[in-house]
Amino acid sequence: MNQRIQERVAALREEMKKAGVDYYMVPTADFHNSEYVDRYFKMREYLSGFTGSNGTLVVCEEEAGLWTDGRYFIQAEKELAGTGIRLFRMLDEGVPTIQEYLKQNMKEGQTLGFDGRVVDTALGRRLEKALAGKNIRFAYDRDLGDAGWTDRPALPCHPVTVLDEAICGKTAGEKLADVRQKMKEAGADAFLLSKLDDLMWLLNIRGADVECNPVALSYAYLTKDDCFLFIQEGEVTQELKDHASKYGVTLLPYGQVVSFLKERKEKETVLFDVANTSYALSCALQEKGETVEGKNPTELMKAIKNEVELSHMEEVYRKDSAAVCKFIYWLKKNVGKRKITEVTAAQYLDGLRSQIDGYLDLSFPTISGYQENAAMMHYEAEPETCKELRPEGMLLVDSGGQYVGGTTDVTRTIVLGPVSDEIKEHFTAVAVGMLALTNARFLYGCTGRNLDILARQPMWNRNIDYKCGTGHGVGYILNVHEGPQGIRWRFTEGQSEAVIEAGMDVTNEPGIYIEGSHGIRTENVMVARNGVRNGDGQFMYFDTLTWAPIDLDAIDPAYMEPREIAWLNDYHAKVYEKIAPLLDEEERAWLKEATRPLPLS
């Protein structure tokens, strides 16, 4: 029996009773629907004991249930044992969604409670729709778990920094003008921006409130003439004050955003997005007046990197790639000679990155998976339990850094000793897929759904799939995952797709994951560029930003066409050209060999 969790749920039920709430829902989100959340926001983990990144707890008097996805079924079962909380395996046959569950169980006239600040508008709407006609009251203005969580961490609060305009390519003033133009086109007088990375981009500022994501908890409310930035006082520096005053930005306390919106006298039609604006905020907006629901205009602007950003990225990626090359060299030289584990290998790489000029942070915790561990896409090595590396098989390392000048993301699967013929075939197929997408030529108007098959075809030819997209956008000194661009193949009725625009960056990361055996991923970051324009349209291609060898120890040219071998040789020649100057002599000699051209047939 897990008494601690049972007591926490009981305490929550007490608060529910006091508040007149029959069902209470706790999702995993912050106030901005960020991909990663700070400890402050881990209420669902506190209440349920389940530590996975995705899960929603629903509590009523008779029952408590936790919904999570297939990645976490085994872990959740273990962590929920003895808590009395029932596991709902999402997408399994016969398992109701939360909406279906509430619809089936809630009675006419009952009250559903949740903290409306951590439920995004789209989810709130789905709940409204599912429960329509049952006269259900929504109590969304209180966090009922807070009272019982006596040692809850404080809201993260770190000083904000202002970026040097020279590395931004556009001033905050110019960006504000661009967004105001888009507001006008959308028929809006004002724009409420809740998405943290969009907001950082807009004002050329950065924060440190979310691990690996240089964002500050904040909201912006932009009108034709004014811009209000809601931010904790502890984050406001003199630098930020000066910057804000230069661009007509008024600083207001973070906690005042709801009351500001409710009390604002001006009649304004307000643009906001339903995905990242909390239910609490959108309800406040809609009680006041007219709204326009649309995408944040900042999203597309941020995604298209300008030439200043791109030139800094090129430089940063070169240095970051050199760290990866040094790491591979070190690893191959030392494996089997000294004790190296999945964790210490990652630490060595992290250490190399930290020595690079302008290093700020990792862009995500380094993934380091040896042998069959690499087949788990969300594997996190722990110091106590992780594998020791031996001179055989492969280590998959997916890593990246935050630098003044860019955010990186790169994966290499490194051969540490003998590998099977099957592994060589798989490794070669992954490399061929990555190179085929790299060398794509396409007309303007393509989206990721048109291109995905170029990377995936070598795997599909072998009746193998990697169950994820091929690529995602990458921020500029911002979140390692950003949209709207992406390389994915599945069709979803009614889903919007982002046309690939010149200046958009995207990862290219096909893989093969064989459970219990091995995992392979090779990942570069690329930038879309305009090529020839003629009567048939604007042709486009990708420039590569990442320069690290693809391990020839697992390449079998028997599985490659001459053109594919030429692509690989061409890539490797450039790796040597760009990275050799950043290495010492011994490393350089190794890189020369690691990037040697393969014979063409």
Next chain:
Amino acid sequence: MNQRIQERVAALREEMKKAGVDYYMVPTADFHNSEYVDRYFKMREYLSGFTGSNGTLVVCEEEAGLWTDGRYFIQAEKELAGTGIRLFRMLDEGVPTIQEYLKQNMKEGQTLGFDGRVVDTALGRRLEKALAGKNIRFAYDRDLGDAGWTDRPALPCHPVTVLDEAICGKTAGEKLADVRQKMKEAGADAFLLSKLDDLMWLLNIRGADVECNPVALSYAYLTKDDCFLFIQEGEVTQELKDHASKYGVTLLPYGQVVSFLKERKEKETVLFDVANTSYALSCALQEKGETVEGKNPTELMKAIKNEVELSHMEEVYRKDSAAVCKFIYWLKKNVGKRKITEVTAAQYLDGLRSQIDGYLDLSFPTISGYQENAAMMHYEAEPETCKELRPEGMLLVDSGGQYVGGTTDVTRTIVLGPVSDEIKEHFTAVAVGMLALTNARFLYGCTGRNLDILARQPMWNRNIDYKCGTGHGVGYILNVHEGPQGIRWRFTEGQSEAVIEAGMDVTNEPGIYIEGSHGIRTENVMVARNGVRNGDGQFMYFDTLTWAPIDLDAIDPAYMEPREIAWLNDYHAKVYEKIAPLLDEEERAWLKEATRPLPLS
């Protein structure tokens, strides 16, 4: 001055005055929004003198305008000269759409007239939306052009035939039951079917009212227990009467569909599709009661060919391909030795087809374009003006037949003599694209947008595009173009896409069209099939139905990878294996040479 047309427009204006109509619109469509229309429906051509396949005439007291697309600008200008009708070049900058034009010009309280039977519901809705708030009356119940067109052809009316159930794979009774099930799932009590090929498929009948399309003008109204078929009395044979009675189908006069719907007493929620149901019919439905707008459930059922259909198609395609092979042999042997023109070449091929067992008709008028004429995708050779073939360059022939057992569609570009190196490169690129799509392996869930780039990449690699889709569905003893499947790449927000299902047939026809120089297209028909199913999903591949050599006289292996050469050799080996038995000795010897394997590097 074109007095004849001016008089016709004047007569229309008289009718408009009598009917109190201020603006009158004449589109190019039949009552079923068919792709091809009979002479009876060419009212717009009669009134304007413009003979192109796409165009809409709008007439008011002061002005008459004709809207058409880029394919027809030059032709329309010529044909409209002296008529007083103004040409509106669709999609040209600054040119209003018809909706914009009407919105700009119609005055509060005026009346817009059109024959509501030839305007589909989707277009009617767009007009309603554009003119909302101007208090415009819609007069859609009369064909105001009819009175003046004294020598108008009669409605086409040909006896209907009933297909032998042995070649259908499913009886009409089974299909009716399947559709009733879909009606139920859509929450409908009844289903109004206006789309002619869907209707023919549903009842296992065929007509002859539209050139090359074996369909009969008709409507069906299906309820849980009844099925009403509206069809001209002149089309009803004893065979049809027996068939109808066997499956509980009541035959009613074609012209009574509107009054039937208006007068029907039963309260029914009626399913219909907005694309193929006329505005007149959908208004009648909506005045009566509840409707459900959705796709015709017949569309997807018809698109997925069953095994009986597929086995007949295989046989028919083999014979049809043999005719194409005989034609290529004859052409190569005789060009330069006797007089052959674009038109007489097509006639020779049409003649070969007509000798095949079960031949019914062509599936579309044979396209035969020599040299630069092949670069015009909609080229129609005329006996008086067409080119004579010489022993040089290439002839593009796109053709197909209707047979008891299938509908075919095949294109080959045939080398008649020396061709340039550029042409060889282009020809090889087209062949490589066609073969790459043929050999695609993909997971269930893919739509044509995922696959198109496989065919198009060799062209895009050369900064060339073909400005059309790569493939379309093909009917079974039905229209040569059918949906919902297709291989296209462009994204349209909100547009539905058809997942490729096992049993769907689709053309594979990449090309290169260089204006004033040459045109190349190579087209096979393929069928999607299920391959391996494993933990990653259901893998799929294509089977080919078309067997005719790809002209090695224009293939340059220097532009091919070994794998691509192997694909070509493999295809050619199968062409010989399948077609040789259907040829005479001389033809067979030629085919052996025409399908010889190329060395692998």
